Amino acid sequence: MDAALELTVSGIKRIAAVGPLAIPVLNLARSQVKSRLGYREIADSCLRRLRALIPDRKIIGRKVLLLGYGTLGSRLAAQLRDLGCRVDVVDTDLIALIDAAENGYATYRTAAQALAASTPFLIVGTTGEVALTDADLTALPDGVFLAPFATRDFSALTEGPHRPAATDIPGVGLRFTLPGGRTVIVLGDGRSMNLFEADSIPSQGYDAYRASTLIAAAALCADPDRVPAGLHTAPADTAITDAGLWDAYYDLYAAPGATGRPAAKPAGLTGERPQAVLRRAAIVGYGVAGRLHTEILTALGATPAVIDPKHQDLPASLRSFPHQVSDLPQAVAAGIDLWSICCPTAEHLPVLRAVLAPTRPPAS
Numbered sequence: 001m002d003a004a005l006e007l008t009v010s011g012i013k014r015i016a017a018v019g020p021l022a023i024p025v026l027n028l029a030r031s032q033v034k035s036r037l038g039y040r041e042i043a044d045s046c047l048r049r050l051r052a053l054i055p056d057r058k059i060i061g062r063k064v065l066l067l068g069y070g071t072l073g074s075r076l077a078a079q080l081r082d083l084g085c086r087v088d089v090v091d092t093d094l095i096a097l098i099d100a101a102e103n104g105y106a107t108y109r110t111a112a113q114a115l116a117a118s119t120p121f122l123i124v125g126t127t128g129e130v131a132l133t134d135a136d137l138t139a140l141p142d143g144v145f146l147a148p149f150a151t152r153d154f155s156a157l158t159e160g161p162h163r164p165a166a167t168d169i170p171g172v173g174l175r176f177t178l179p180g181g182r183t184v185i186v187l188g189d190g191r192s193m194n195l196f197e198a199d200s201i202p203s204q205g206y207d208a209y210r211a212s213t214l215i216a217a218a219a220l221c222a223d224p225d226r227v228p229a230g231l232h233t234a235p236a237d238t239a240i241t242d243a244g245l246w247d248a249y250y251d252l253y254a255a256p257g258a259t260g261r262p263a264a265k266p267a268g269l270t271g272e273r274p275q276a277v278l279r280r281a282a283i284v285g286y287g288v289a290g291r292l293h294t295e296i297l298t299a300l301g302a303t304p305a306v307i308d309p310k311h312q313d314l315p316a317s318l319r320s321f322p323h324q325v326s327d328l329p330q331a332v333a334a335g336i337d338l339w340s341i342c343c344p345t346a347e348h349l350p351v352l353r354a355v356l357a358p359t360r361p362p363a364s
């Protein structure tokens with residue numbers, strides 16, 4: 001592996017934890033495009049998902065406790081306040097907390113202090129850390145909704161001793177009964193709620209980030225030695241600016257007379273280019289994303305090879321394929337033009353290792 005791109009804040013934390021890096025890693029999670037354009041769309045999608053999961057509940061004017069006033073939390077707090085919610089903020093970082101206070105929010109240093117001072121109907125988690133401790137659970141108001149927009153935030157409930165006895169409320173979340181008979185509902189399944197059952201970030205709203213990822217990847221591939229080993233944001237920002245993304249975005253959405261409809265061929269792509277040929281694609285994991293990718297790749301002319309341990313779910317036409325990447329015959333693996341890894345996140349790296357295993361000839 002020559003280089004990598006990381007797209008998520010939680011991934012950046014994991015990368016930072018491994019110590020010095022031997023390869024360059026571009027930090028798209030903190031790129032200007034994600035911070036300035038992406039997060040606005042993410043915060044909007046968080047609110048949409050929240051309203052979709054509890055459509056029968058009054059939200060306007062009610063008390064909300066927001067844990068984590070960072071890049072996502074500060075935007076979400078403003079959106080909730082615009083809706084008329086009375087938002088209390090907790091952040092362990094004093095600068096963030098002062099920022100929240102000076103934006104007019106009631107602020108507390110800890111969740112325990114906030115819960116002692118008021119009774120929220122909703123607690124929003126955007127910290128990426130353990131935002132509610134076991135001790136905080138004893139102070140939760142009866143019937144409170146917990147909205148996790150980062151997976152770790154309410155892990156004291158979703159990964160703790162209360163989890164086995166939780167009741168699933170299909171399409172809504174998990175109901176926990178706490179000591180004393182109080183019940184609380186974690187919306188979604190504990191992981192980022194705007195990705196629960198569906199991705200609520202509108203694809204058009206995230207296109208600029210996806211395009212930026214592609215631009216940064218192309219810049220890295222063109223010259224992997226240009227960026228030294230370590231985690232970097234600036235080279236990604238520079239490549240994105242140099243590619244003209246900001247100009248194109250402004251002209252598309254913001255300039256006077258902008259239509260929001262892209263030109264048939266974006267400027268710069270009008271010249272003759274060799275067409276990459278996609279003949280054979282491997283889809284690892286045949287769940288929601290895997291099915292979608294299989295459909296799209298087939299429509300693009302690829303013959304899909306689907307690899308999934310739940311063999312019986314595969315359509316008859318695809319059923320002859322093996323369960324594991326390592327089972328795929330060398331001759332088939334060598335001919336794969338594109339691998340699409342659609343299995344659960346925890347399996348991504350083991351699968352990537354199997355795809356890149358030295359015995360396997362490299363795929364283009």
Ligand SMILES: NC(=O)c1ccc[n+]([C@@H]2O[C@H](COP(=O)([O-])OP(=O)(O)OC[C@H]3O[C@@H](n4cnc5c(N)ncnc54)[C@H](O)[C@@H]3O)[C@@H](O)[C@H]2O)c1
Pocket residue numbers: 008009010042067068069070071072073090091092093096126127128129130131132149150151192193194195
């Ligand atoms: N659901 C999504 O689509 C989505 C999108 C982007 C980010 N995220 C996740 O949201 C989380 C936050 O992302 P961000 O970019 O806003 O990060 P950030 O670092 O800008 O913000 C996190 C904030 O939480 C605070 N914090 C940390 N521990 C806390 C605690 N125990 N109690 C209260 N506050 C605490 C930090 O001081 C910081 O201000 C990350 O885990 C990220 O992966 C989710």
